[in-house]
Amino acid sequence: MALNIKENEELSLHTTFKAGGEVLFFIEAFSKEDLIEAVSFAQKKDLEIVALGGGSNTLFKDGLHNRVVIKVSIPGIEEKEVGENVEIKAGSGVSWDKLVSFSTKKNLWGLENLSSIPGSVGGACVQNIGAYGAELKDTLKEVFVFDLKNKNFTTLQKEECEYGYRESIFKNKKGYLILEATFLLKKNPSPKIEYKDLQKFFLPAGRQVKDLVPQTSEEVREAVISIRAKKFPSLKDYGTAGSYFKNPIVDMATYERLLKEYPDMPAHESEGEMKLSTAWILDKVLNLKGYSEGQISLWKDQPLVVVNDGSKSSEEIILFTEKIKKIVFDKLKINLEEEVIII
Numbered sequence: 001m002a003l004n005i006k007e008n009e010e011l012s013l014h015t016t017f018k019a020g021g022e023v024l025f026f027i028e029a030f031s032k033e034d035l036i037e038a039v040s041f042a043q044k045k046d047l048e049i050v051a052l053g054g055g056s057n058t059l060f061k062d063g064l065h066n067r068v069v070i071k072v073s074i075p076g077i078e079e080k081e082v083g084e085n086v087e088i089k090a091g092s093g094v095s096w097d098k099l100v101s102f103s104t105k106k107n108l109w110g111l112e113n114l115s116s117i118p119g120s121v122g123g124a125c126v127q128n129i130g131a132y133g134a135e136l137k138d139t140l141k142e143v144f145v146f147d148l149k150n151k152n153f154t155t156l157q158k159e160e161c162e163y164g165y166r167e168s169i170f171k172n173k174k175g176y177l178i179l180e181a182t183f184l185l186k187k188n189p190s191p192k193i194e195y196k197d198l199q200k201f202f203l204p205a206g207r208q209v210k211d212l213v214p215q216t217s218e219e220v221r222e223a224v225i226s227i228r229a230k231k232f233p234s235l236k237d238y239g240t241a242g243s244y245f246k247n248p249i250v251d252m253a254t255y256e257r258l259l260k261e262y263p264d265m266p267a268h269e270s271e272g273e274m275k276l277s278t279a280w281i282l283d284k285v286l287n288l289k290g291y292s293e294g295q296i297s298l299w300k301d302q303p304l305v306v307v308n309d310g311s312k313s314s315e316e317i318i319l320f321t322e323k324i325k326k327i328v329f330d331k332l333k334i335n336l337e338e339e340v341i342i343i
């Protein structure tokens with residue numbers, strides 16, 4: 001089927017922030033062939049390609065983007081038994097949460113802590129999504145991509161994807177379009193419920209650990225869904241991309257300086273450095289939970305989440321978040337970095 005090439009497409013229709021400008025050309029690719037055609041269209045016009053999945057971690061600036069947005073909507077989930085494990089291969093356009101649900105319905109283990117995260121399998125591979133003590137890279141095996149520079153299809157093993165905290169080769173080099181990702185999931189029960197909120201859920205005060213360990217990955221999924229429902233605004237009612245900022249990683253000297261002033265400050269060690277909690281800083285140090293300006297605010301139940309209540313302008317969101325970064329720097333002398341990708 002011929003490609004449907006839309007011109008001057010409103011980008012607010014394609015991101016969960018529901019704001020931003022227009023793009024000169026917008027193409028949705030449902031297959032390998034569509035993708036090749038869309039890439040060759042962009043290259044003939046000499047325009048930059050921007051890949052898009054569910055748009056749940058992207059903020060497009062206002063104005064006209066002289067680019068081609070290719071929304072990668074490659075479908076399909078396949079599974080294959082490999083000894084004690086099961087390999088699941090998913091098209092990059094599959095909804096991430098559908099993939100998680102597919103795996104927990106079969107009582108496979110590995111994706112359940114990442115339940116209820118919006119967006120596509122492709123976007124999840126770019127961001128190395130993480131939640132409740134798990135990250136995508138814990139179960140990913142390999143990613144099948146189109147290499148824009150060499151104009152060929154290739155498979156990158158997990159080790160080649162340069163994964164870090166919300167980082168990957170895809171985020172840094174932008175030379176790849178992801179078509180498929182393969183995950184290695186366990187048949188043997190392997191619940192990961194050390195994360196504080198999950199422990200609380202499965203271990204109400206006074207109960208015995210041995211009685212309460214979840215028996216199925218679906219149980220963990222349901223726990224995560226119910227915990228998250230209390231923290232995030234509904235995407236039906238608000239624009240948001242979830243956590244706007246990353247948690248800052250600081251050196252030991254900075255951590256010790258802050259600890260003197262804020263003895264309760266939570267932190268985790270990460271390769272000799274300390275990862276702080278942006279949500280805690282915004283809430284407990286700066287009292288900014290629910291802080292708003294115009295239609296933009298820090299969510300009342302989770303201040304790391306920036307919420308857009310009806311503005312079409314991404315400039316408003318960017319100005320608001322720059323102000324938050326300045327407040328944090330003025331008080332703590334640390335820099336917040338965006339988790340959201342601003343294009």
Ligand SMILES: Cc1cc2nc3c(=O)[nH]c(=O)nc-3n(C[C@H](O)[C@H](O)[C@H](O)COP(=O)(O)OP(=O)(O)OC[C@H]3O[C@@H](n4cnc5c(N)ncnc54)[C@H](O)[C@@H]3O)c2cc1C
Pocket residue numbers: 016050051052053054055056057058072092096117118119120121122123124125126127128129130131170171176177178179232233240241242243341
């Ligand atoms: C309410 C809410 C809660 C959230 N909770 C979490 C959370 O708990 N943990 C977490 O980590 N994230 C969370 N997020 C952020 C977001 O859902 C994830 O980062 C998600 O994986 C983004 O996927 P997407 O398909 O929407 O990506 P998009 O926003 O469409 O794209 C993100 C980046 O990936 C690139 N990209 C997308 N698809 C492809 C492809 N096929 N090939 C190459 N590049 C591609 C884009 O160019 C862009 O740079 C949350 C977001 C919301 C709105």
